[in-house]
Amino acid sequence: MKYEVVIGLEIHAQLKTESKIFCGCSTRFGASPNAQTCPVCLGMPGVLPVVNKKAVEYAMKAGIATNCRIVRDNRFARKNYFYPDLPMGYQITQFELPIAVEGYLDVPLSDGSLKRVGITRIHMENDAGKSSHDPYRPVSFVDLNRAGTPLIEIVSEPDMRSAEEAGAFMRQMHTLLQFMNVCDGNMEEGSLRCDANVSLRLKGAKEFGTRTEMKNLNSFRNIERAIHSEIRRQADILDDGGVIVQETRLWNADEGKSVSMRSKEDAHDYRYFPDPDLLPIIIDDEFYNRVKDSLPELPEAKKDRYMKVMGLSAADAAVLTSSPEIAAYFENCLTLMNKPKTVANWIMGSVLALVNVKGLSIAQSPVPEKALTELLELVESAVISGTMAKTVFEAMAETGKPARVIVDEKGLAQVSDTSEIEGIVDKILADNPKEVGEYRGGKTKLMGFFVGQIMRASKGKANPALVNDILVKKLEG
Ligand code: ADP
Ligand code: MG
Numbered sequence: 001m002k003y004e005v006v007i008g009l010e011i012h013a014q015l016k017t018e019s020k021i022f023c024g025c026s027t028r029f030g031a032s033p034n035a036q037t038c039p040v041c042l043g044m045p046g047v048l049p050v051v052n053k054k055a056v057e058y059a060m061k062a063g064i065a066t067n068c069r070i071v072r073d074n075r076f077a078r079k080n081y082f083y084p085d086l087p088m089g090y091q092i093t094q095f096e097l098p099i100a101v102e103g104y105l106d107v108p109l110s111d112g113s114l115k116r117v118g119i120t121r122i123h124m125e126n127d128a129g130k131s132s133h134d135p136y137r138p139v140s141f142v143d144l145n146r147a148g149t150p151l152i153e154i155v156s157e158p159d160m161r162s163a164e165e166a167g168a169f170m171r172q173m174h175t176l177l178q179f180m181n182v183c184d185g186n187m188e189e190g191s192l193r194c195d196a197n198v199s200l201r202l203k204g205a206k207e208f209g210t211r212t213e214m215k216n217l218n219s220f221r222n223i224e225r226a227i228h229s230e231i232r233r234q235a236d237i238l239d240d241g242g243v244i245v246q247e248t249r250l251w252n253a254d255e256g257k258s259v260s261m262r263s264k265e266d267a268h269d270y271r272y273f274p275d276p277d278l279l280p281i282i283i284d285d286e287f288y289n290r291v292k293d294s295l296p297e298l299p300e301a302k303k304d305r306y307m308k309v310m311g312l313s314a315a316d317a318a319v320l321t322s323s324p325e326i327a328a329y330f331e332n333c334l335t336l337m338n339k340p341k342t343v344a345n346w347i348m349g350s351v352l353a354l355v356n357v358k359g360l361s362i363a364q365s366p367v368p369e370k371a372l373t374e375l376l377e378l379v380e381s382a383v384i385s386g387t388m389a390k391t392v393f394e395a396m397a398e399t400g401k402p403a404r405v406i407v408d409e410k411g412l413a414q415v416s417d418t419s420e421i422e423g424i425v426d427k428i429l430a431d432n433p434k435e436v437g438e439y440r441g442g443k444t445k446l447m448g449f450f451v452g453q454i455m456r457a458s459k460g461k462a463n464p465a466l467v468n469d470i471l472v473k474k475l476e477g
């Protein structure tokens with residue numbers, strides 16, 4: 001392709017506060033329509049909004065974690081437009097003085113490199129309600145439960161150069177917001193959503209091309225698909241000598257294509273002005289430091305620690321820090337059994353496979369931390385072999401019983417009694433005189449054959465290390 005792709009994302013994240021941003025109504029999802037409303041979020045005349053301090057705190061956390069400068073004197077503004085799900089006739093958002101500006105995020109790409117994407121700004125605003133339209137009658141409904149839910153909008157610089165980079169940026173942001181516990185990250189329910197701005201320019205050109213904005217991207221896959229589709233659409237137009245119209249487009253995931261929604265409005269169309277009902281938000285050092293100090297260890301730092309202190313591979317560390325639940329599961333295991341590599345292998349190999357098949361989060365794993373480490377202790381103390389442990393793990397997942405109980409019930413304990421193993425070894429050697437002769441004649445590869453026979457005779461229960469010792473002694477002694 002002769003064009004270079006330019007992408008900037010606008011990400012909306014619903015903050016996980018219990019109440020709305022300017023009133024005390026609950027933000028819980030799934031209540032009956034309009035049950036969670038009051039005069040403030042219904043936009044009645046004469047009411048006064050009051051800022052939710054938690055929302056400010058969460059927005060600051062997002063700003064600090066994305067290396068932004070926190071604007072110590074930031075303000076709310078009114079963005080005026082009419083829509084049935086916006087009863088006030090304006091959205092309360094931030095315009096000239098947003099809470100955070102000039103940050104960046106280092107995004108890991110699939111080739112192992114890091115891509116730095118600039119964050120232009122993060123601002124706070126309220127969400128709108130939800131309209132629905134009756135397909136059989138000429139009626140529409142408005143549910144204002146969501147009206148007034150706190151959002152942050154994270155605006156990136158136009159720094160991404162492919163759909164994959166945009167997808168990776170969104171994934172990184174998703175992980176980061178969840179680690180900070182400021183957003184639940186549920187893209188299907190719309191708690192995290194993004195608009196993608198896409199333009200093309202001839203390779204080497206200095207000026208950006210005209211951009212379009214794609215809305216309604218509610219999964220990582222759809223972000224990438226929609227961008228790919230938009231790149232093709234724009235390239236076709238440009239190839240034919242056409243011009244790109246600056247517009248907002250709506251992605252239709254079922255049909256795999258977008259349609260034009262409206263020509264792009266400019267900021268001045270909204271008649272922004274400072275909201276006279278809300279005081280400026282002044283963030284003093286004490287508040288700033290308290291929020292900064294309350295940030296948990298972030299995924300990149302965690303990943304580094306897993307690699308440098310625990311000696312895990314980059315790939316393993318990336319999986320273990322891909323969600324706060326997985327990292328918590330891993331670290332909980334380590335408090336019970338401090339063997340990072342063993343625990344990591346089991347999480348990656350067995351636990352994640354199990355929860356993925358069942359469609360559960362690792363926090364709901366049928367084999368929780370304590371159960372897993374109890375199983376691994378049995379391997380460490382040679383009660384069962386590593387191979388046997390896989391069988392026991394499956395039984396634990398199915399029955400919920402502790403490892404020890406399954407081992408006892410099924411009689412799976414490893415035989416570490418020397419005389420018992422010696423008996424089996426003697427029998428196998430006596431049954432296979434020809435192979436014994438060949439071994440002693442130099443065909444040492446037959447070792448594997450003997451071990452196999454012995455393990456089979458013991459139904460997999462003979463302690464492999466002891467089998468080896470005894471076998472070598474008998475064959476060579
Ligand atoms: P608006 O709020 O009107 O959409 P902004 O200036 O805030 O406008 O930009 C929105 C997004 O568009 C930002 O993420 C920015 O990086 C991105 N963007 C701006 N210009 C371009 C362009 N030419 N191509 C692709 N993305 C762009
Ligand atoms: Mg926009």
Ligand code: ZN
Nearest residue numbers: 023025038041
């Ligand atoms: Zn309310």
